[in-house]
Amino acid sequence: MNKNYFNHVRWYLTLLLLTAFFIQFSLAGYAQKVTIEVHNSSLKSVIQQLERQSSYRFLYADEVLKNTIPVTISRQRINFKDVLNEIFETQPLQIQIQDKTIIIKSKEQQLGAVSGNIRQSENNAPMRGVTVKIVGKGLDLITMSDDTGSFIFAELPYGTYQLSYSYIGYFTTASLIVLDRANVNQMMKMTVADAKLDQVVIIGYGSKQQKDITSAVSSIDQQKLADFSNNAATFESVLGGAVKGVMVTQNSGAPGATAKLNIRGITSPLSGSTNEPLYVIDGVPFFIEPSADFPTINPLVNIPVSEIESIDILKDAAATAIYGSRGANGVVIVKTNRGKKNKPFIIAADYTQSISNPTKMYSPLSVEHFKEAQKIIIQNTIDGINNGKIDPYEAYYNQIPAMEIMGKLTPLEDDGFGTPLTYRFDGLNEGAFYDGHTDWTKLIRNKNARTSQFNVSLNGGSESSNLAFNFNAFDQEGLYINNGLKRYSSRIAFDSDINKRLKVGASLSYAYSRLKYGQQLFSEGQTKPWLVRPDISAYDNAGNFSSIDGTLMYGAPVLLANPLAQLNNRGANHINQFLGAAYATYEFVKNLKLHTDISVASYNGGAQIFSPTYAQDDFSAYGSNLYATLNTNTSNNSNTSLNFRLDYDWKKEQHQLYIMVGMGFDRYKNSGESHSYEEFPDNEILTDPGSAARDIYFNYFRTDQGLNSIYSRLSYKFQDRYLAEANFRTDESSKFGPGNKRAYFPSLSLGWRINKEQFMYDIDWVNDLKLRLSWGNTGSTNIANFLYRQFFVRGSNDLWGGKPAIVLDPNVPNRNVKWEKTREYNTGLDFSLFKNRLTGSFDIYDRYTTGALAPAPVPLEAGSNTYYANIIDMSNTGLELELGYDIIKKQDFNWKLSFNIARNKNKIEKLHGANINQYAVDSYLEGYPAGTRKGYLVEKIFNNQEEIDLLNSQSPTGYYQNIATGIGDYKYQDLNDDGVINTDDRTVIATAQPRYFGGIYNRLNYKNFNLSFVFQYSKGAKAIMDDFQNSLFGILGQNLNQEIYNDMWSPENTDAHFAKITYYDPAANSRTSDRLVYETSFLRLKNISLSYTLPNDCLQKWKMNQITVSASASNLWTGTKWPGLDPEFVGSSIVSNTSSNDSYPMSKTFSLGLKASF
Known part of the structure; x- marks a missing residue:
């Protein structure tokens, strides 16, 4: 190898070692471990911590970090690279690493x-x-x-x-x-939530979620209310069967008629006391005072059902004590529609058209059967005279004159002085009968009476404000001719957040109602359409209204107006109603608010009825001339309420505390006057009251009253499972005398959400389980004003020298009259099971009222029979159950069933040694419910004279019943075995209070179709059938009820239910007895409704939000044994609830409706 080769190798090795060194150095930097734990810290402070724990430095401009996100991270001994990635992943930044420098710059956002x-x-x-x-x-x-x-x-x-x-x-x-x-x-x-838990419930001076309620409160939402209503005129009339523990009874089927709400029994048995709850409508209290003289239009009729968003009913003392003296009978809080913030404005309109006919009308006897009934009555009376049962001398003056008109009587023997002792009846006198064949029940009716209702509304809101507006027009034709109700109402409401601290709002409504009528009540037996003789035509040959001969009733020539003529009276009642409320809430510091509100309710109305001569009874035989008359009255009622309160709401971790203190001032004013005029120049047209020849009556009244209150609330919640609330109120009322004006009303309630406990976590089929316990005191001022004082009043005209006299008020004052006070305990259990498919609520309660007012006996020397004292202690105990179950719960098909039942047991516990006056003694019996009726028990009908003679021979008075008792008459039970039937043998035979009552509600949804049907039921109440009692008195010339005619005693019908009928009833078969008592139990198909909402693709084409068509029917079927027109009719007070009130029938109604919104 040459030298160059080694040089190259050495150079490459050196380069490789240097590269490895730098890589290792870089990896060592990234592999540095850091520990960081920050919460909501700025990115800049996090960068500073990273620089302290590593060898890296960050390079950035300060403005780059301005819009960064606060950092929350907790990491121990983690690689530096991983920390960088986690911190900068959510930041609008990007990083670049150059050696030991990390450059930070803004990210180019996608x-x-x-x-x-x-x-x-x-x-x-x-x-x-x-x-x-x-x-x-x-x-x-x-x-x-x-x-x-x-x-x-x-x-x-x-x-x-x-x-x-x-x-x-x-x-x-x-x-x-x-x-x-x-x-x-x-x-x-x-998915639809469990509404019961999330629902906001309006309570006294505030609101709560249902899950936090610790008292007995029931609610009904807008959808359920619509399913119950079917174009109803008043909202309270549709609540029957809708809410557990609330008994609703309809007084009448007349347009705008009231319904009575009774919550958990009776606390004020006084005749004339309404026992009505307090109504609070958009914060405006509405209390029907027994002393108020409203025109005969229900003021609640001016609140359209379609405009009600929710109704919350406060029942136990813990819920109502905050209302003090007005809460003893419960509180009904009505919330009307308001705009929703951050919701687009929606315009909605709906129109409904209905036709109505009576659910039942009596079937009067035909002319032939009417004549046969007259023949039977005369024959029975003649037999009584001839058999010595009826005194012939009394009969000669009382019964014989009328029977000689109707029948052919031949005297057989006399007393030698010209007075017959026996007679022969040779049949009816045909000249006493007419040629008509009139069914009066059909003649007076409006067949297919029409009702129309139009409603338009605007609702919506911005981020800080909301607005709602509504206009309603209602036109109802009565079941009787010349009878109808028209109503026009409008309402506007708004809420606005002025700033973060100040919130204001107001609601204003005005309504005008006019009720037209001829004759709503047919009180006299001979003028009740089903009892008027059918052989009379409505008009005579000259085309004028015919008259009914009242000689048989009054014993002198008297002409009675026929029912059709009575309905041609021209009566009209009107009422102008204004409800206004305004509030302001200011938050001083966090969670501390001052709230003030003022409300005004004004009801100004009047009534007049002009009676032509042909619509009146002619008593000229008694010296009273017959003239056209006019009766008028006006009434002005107002209620002003002013409240101030401080609210403090404190929350910390698992604790929540709410404190409220307030004061209120209420002022009521009531005034009016009445006039009567007679002898107008025109019998047909009323021109001017001043044209009357005489002003025969005038009366003016005015009463003022006041109520000053201080109230407070303390609520506490811990861990969303332990709940407690205490309320306190004190009221001072002008109705009571010195030393008795003030009363105190405390309450305490506890709640335990058991499902929140740890031991319940594994029980997944229990979604909610809450136990409630409560105690509280309430009171009542449900009495007339100033019973502790006596006043001078204006006497009748011409009482002294043609000038009105000043006389003492006939009421005897009681300076010691005090509050009626009611103590109540309540235990309740709310539950939601199986993924909220089964929901329910159960309550058991115990109420005790002390010092309830009742009429006490007064010595004759006092010159009055009216004196009221706190002499009754009364209890109400009961239980309530409500269940709801989602039978089917699918995407396109849902079926929900709900059921409620309630039982209330009322009992007069003590009379404190006092007696009740003679007019009410049967209605107040210690150990029995208030409003009972005493009477005789019928053992059988006598069918042989020997038994009667034997009983008479054993009687210390010589007669078991009376001298007139004979075959075909009732045999009454001798309960005390003294051998004589007298008032001591009476016992309780009827009570108006049912053993239990409630309702059944079904709602089915299939795609865009909705079907609902509602049943209402009541079991166990009993009442006297007054019309049967009237028929048993045996008035000649008066028709009979079909039931009486078909089942009255005769020699051919000895096993009859009713005794024989004799003229003027000398044997007293018409006295109050159990043969006249019937159960008013019923099961009613109250309402059925079917609707269809157009699908969304159609709505989009037409740019609509909703289009719904509907059809509904009410009172389609009623199962009952009550023989009267309707088992739900009641009297004016609890004392008269055991008597039938068949003056105006209930209606069966069919409706079609259209609703649209955009």
Whole structure:
């Protein structure tokens, strides 16, 4: 080998060694180990730490690091290269290494877009308005899905992002996406959440999520409310069967008629007390005072059902104590639709047309059967006279004159002084009957009575404000002619964040209602359409309204207006209603807020009814001339409420504390006047009240009352599983006298979310399980004003020298009248099981009311029979159960069933040694529910005289019942075995309170079709059938109920249910007895609704958000044994609930609707 060869080898070896050295040096630099642990630190400080732990230095300009992302990293003894890659991977930077220098410069960003489409998992329908949030690469952006469910984020730097999707009523969903190309598309399906947990419930002076509620609160959302309504005029009338523990009874089928809500029994048994809950509508309290003189339009009718977003019903004392004296009967909080922030404005309109007919009308007797009934009554009466059961002298003056009109009577023997003692009945006197064949129940009806409702609304909002507007027009034709309701209402509401600290809002609504009627109530038996004799025509030969001969009823020539003529009275009631509320909330420091609000409710209305002479009863035989009359009244009612409160909400780790203190001032004003005029120059047209010849009556009234309150709340939550809340309120009311004005209402409730405990983690079929315990006191001012004082009032006209006199109010004052106080315990369990497919709630409660007001007896010398005192202690105990189950839960088909049942047991515990006055003594019995009815028990119907004679011979008075008792009459049970039937033999035979009640709700969804049907039921209540009692009195010239006619005693029908009918009922078969008692139990198909929503591709073509067509029907079927018009009818108070109220039938309604929005 030559020398050059070795030189080359030496040169290559040297180069190789140098290269290996430098490579090793470089690897040693990269292989350096570093330890770094920082949290949300700046990139610059991280670089400084890396420089201290390595031999590298970083080269950069300060402006390059301005928009970098804070660094969070925790690594022990990790390679330097790995640390560099992890730190700079998410930074908008790039690095270049030159020897020991790392150069940092801005990255040339690659941009792309993230888009997607969101649909419902149930039916694959696109979802508009879903909030989509993207986080990553230092960005935090929000957008919303459009009409097609689509969204897009454009010009995003490449990288990894977190997407989240949220929408009210649906589970919030998240996904991770890597943007590494021009466009990444994401398809997302959202699932309906368990609404009971996430639902926000409105409570007294605030709101909570359902999962944090520790008291007994039930809610109904907009969808469920719509399924129950079917074009209803009032929202409270559709709640029957919808909410556990809330008993809803419809007073009447008349347009705008009220429904009674009773929550957990009766706390105020006083006749005239409403036992109605407090209504709070958009923060405006509405309380139906027993002293208020509203026109006969339900003020709640002015709130369209379609505009209600939710109804929350507070039931136990822990929930209602914050409302103090107004919360004893529960609280119904109504929230109407408001605009949603960050939501596009939507215009929606809907129109519904309905036709209605009575669910049931009585079938009156035909003319032939009517005549046969008159013949039977006369024959029974003559037999009684001839058999010595009826005194012939009394009969000669009482029964014989009328029977001689209707029948052919021949005296057989007399007493020698011209008074007949016996008679022969030779059949009916045909001249006493007419040629008509009139079914009055059909003649007075509007067949296919129409109802139309139009509603238009605007809702939406920006980032800081929202707005809602609504207009509603409602026109309902009554089931009777000349009867109908028209309503026009509008509402506007807004909320606005003025800045980060100040938030304001207001809602204003105005409504006008007008009720037209002729005669809503047919109170007299002879003028009830189903009891009016059918042989009379509606018009006479001259075309005028015919009259009914009342001689048989009054014993003198009296002409009664027929039902059709009565419906031609011209009555009209109207009401102007204004509800306004405004609030402001200011956050002084973080979590400490001052809230103030003011609300005004004003109801101003009037009523008038003009009665032509042909629509009145002619009592001229008694010296009263018949004139056209006009009766008017006006009523002005207002309620102003002002509240101030401080709220403090503190959170730290697993603790959450909420404190609220406030004060409120409420003022009520009620005034009005009444006038009566008579003798107008025109019998047909009312021109001017001033044209009346006489002003025969005038009355004016005015009452003011006030309520001052201080209230507070303390709530605490730990680890989202242990819950506690305490409320306190004190009220001072002007209704009570000195020393009794103030009362205190504390409450305490506890909650335990058992499913959050560690021992429940492995039980995956339990999604939620919460135990609730509560205690609280509430009170009631549900009484008339100033019962502790006596006033002078204006007397009648012409009482003294033609001038009105001043007299004492007939009410006897009670200076010691006090609050009715109610204590309540409640235990509840809420649960959600099997992936939320089975949900439910169970409550058991115990209420005790002390010092309930009732009428007490007054000495005759007092000159009055009205005196009220706190003399009753009463209890209400009960249980409530609600279950919901998703029977089918698939993408295109869902079926949800819910069921609720409640039982309340009411009992008067003590009367404190006092008696009740004679007019209410049967309704208040110690040991029994309030509102009972006492009566006689019928053992059988007598069918032989020997048994009657034997009982009479054993009676100390000579008669077991009375002298008139004979074959075909009732045999009443002698309960005390004293041989005499008298008032001591009465016992409780009826109570208005059912053993249990509730509802069943089904909702099915198949693709774009929705079907719902609702059942309501009640079991165990009993009432007296008043019309049957009236028929048993045996009034000649009056028709009979078909049920009475078909099953009354006769020699051919000895096993009848009803006794024989005798004129004026001398044997007292019409006295209140169990033969007149029927269960008012029922199962009703309350509503069924079918709707179809057009698919999304059609909507996109027409640029619409929604088009839905619907058909529904209400009260299609009712299963009941009640023989009256409807088992749900009740009286004006709990005392009269055991009597039938068959004045106006319920309606069966069919509706078609169209709803569109864009």
